[in-house]
């Protein structure tokens with residue numbers, strides 16, 4: 383089954399969440415059922431990017447052609463990769479190569495292949511995104527992943543988002559929980575201007591987290607790749 387692929391890149395480091403710092407390749411799929419106001423990958427769904435439909439074995443060859451011997455981990459992101467049933471075959475082929483596989487999704491669509499993923503990042507969207515989280519759906523999603531290596535990661539832009547994150551963490555207290563700095567300037571190419579701004583937002587988020595008793599077991603992270611490469615694509 384073919385998968386609409388937007389870009390394949392790496393090796394780089396996972397800049398976010400539960401395996402931050404992990405050397406990895408990225409496969410970014412096209413299409414999203416959401417349209418977050420601050421999406422840093424809107425080219426996957428707003429018509430400004432061009433995807434190519436590929437069979438999983440072709441994607442494996444592309445990963446090898448680009449990454450050579452220099453990786454053993456593949457992250458599938460998007461867009462929402464969970465829109466695509468065909469990713470199941472891609473995951474199996476990655477495992478047959480001896481590679482581990484991570485996924486980034488907002489947890490709005492279920493696929494059985496999620497049960498075969500080595501590290502799953504679920505990123506329900508806070509109010510600032512303009513999206514509404516269906517918590518009964520998220521409950522069922524997390525029930526199915528009870529034995530999987532899954533985490534929750536909430537991007538924070540304002541205090542309402544932080545309250546949302548507290549609700550989510552209280553609802554699923556046993557799921558590893560990450561807070562992530564929001565980047566509100568996703569177009570600038572001026573890193574000398576962007577990086578201090580992101581660090582300031584990170585400091586603000588740390589301050590909120592350290593003063594919240596709900597967040598005693600949370601991890602607070604920036605987007606590490608944004609601090610290193612700014613808004614550059616394909617890193």
Ligand SMILES: C[S@@+](CC[C@H](N)C(=O)[O-])C[C@H]1O[C@@H](n2cnc3c(N)ncnc32)[C@H](O)[C@@H]1O
Pocket residue numbers: 414420421422423459460461462463486487488489504505535537562563564565566568605
């Ligand atoms: C581009 S999304 C793709 C995967 C999936 N659609 C999702 O949202 O989880 C990857 C991650 O980037 C985060 N993200 C998107 N735009 C961001 C921004 N402007 N600042 C910080 N994180 C952002 C998302 O919340 C998500 O955790």
Ligand SMILES: Nc1nc2[nH]cc(C(=O)O)c2c(=O)[nH]1
Pocket residue numbers: 394395396397398408423459460486607617
């Ligand atoms: N280095 C790096 N880390 C990332 N973590 C999540 C990403 C994403 O766009 O899903 C991403 C990305 O695009 N690059």
Ligand code: SF4
Pocket residue numbers: 414415416417418421422423424426460461462488
């Ligand atoms: S769910 Fe993810 S890819 Fe889709 S619009 Fe939101 S941040 Fe972007």
Ligand SMILES: [Mg+2]
Pocket residue numbers: 422423
């Ligand atoms: Mg990104």
